[in-house]
Amino acid sequence: MAILDVKPTRMELLNLKKRVTSAVRGHKLLKDKQDGLMKTFMEIIREAKTLRREVEEILSKAFKNFMQASSMMPPEMLETALLYPSAKTELEVRTKNVMSVHIPYFKIKLEGNILNYGYLQTSAELDMSLSALQDLLPMLVKLAQIEKQAERLAEELETTRRRVNALEHKLIPDLKETVKFISMKLAETERAGIVSVMRVKAMIEAAEEAIED
């Protein structure tokens, strides 16, 4: 603990006392924010974990299928088949404010036909693997949403946690210590004042007695 570098005056004491109350209030508010964030974060992170496992499994399979399907066709054919997609994927993005953190929500819109090529030169496996990918896309978007939310919340939680700790373990104890230091110093000066007045009074009385005698 360190005593802050201030002059031990009554003025400073009043200021410091005000700072202690506001620091304590700030600490309580931040702690509440941290709790709120943590609650949301835990819900999201649990969901993220299960969803990620699920998606990883399915996506690896889908990629594998697609590779197999594409390896059955000459590369140029594949290229031309997929060159001009008629399908359009659009995302609607909304942001929601959770404890002053803006977290995104995605909504996916798929338009058009994904199988936009001649059937003659392409394999049926390609069709199948593509539609598997299409089914997977909403899940991927959901995963992106959840992970981005988790990322944002984690960041905010870290700074909030740091602030709470700084207040709790550094600023508030320091302020309290300084308040105590100043009030003791002031009491000391007061006592010193009384003692010197008493001494002066005694000296005057002694002098008066000497004159009378």
Place this chain on the structure above:
Amino acid sequence: MTDKHSIAIIGNRDTILGFKALGVHTFDANTPEEATDLLLKLKSEGGSHAIIFITEDLSEGITKENWKKLSGTALPAIIPVPDSKGSKGSGIRRIGKMVEQAVGSDIFNE
């Protein structure tokens, strides 16, 4: 607040080709450096892509500083996905890191 955005995917050309048919914008990259450049470029373009998927083999090679630069804002969401070789577990590790960042230690780590 709603806006129209699109999805992008960065990865090895053969892997991500399939997403092209779905209307996802595909960008080829073979090294993490290429991927980093692409990501920075896409981000600086003003965020028409709300989600950018990136294959794990590339995302693992992105440096910490670059990653911080890329993920600081609400959009885009840069999400690593496994490639055709299967998951190497970096996605789950990423979630573990987030927990560590938020709580102070990875409390879900079994």
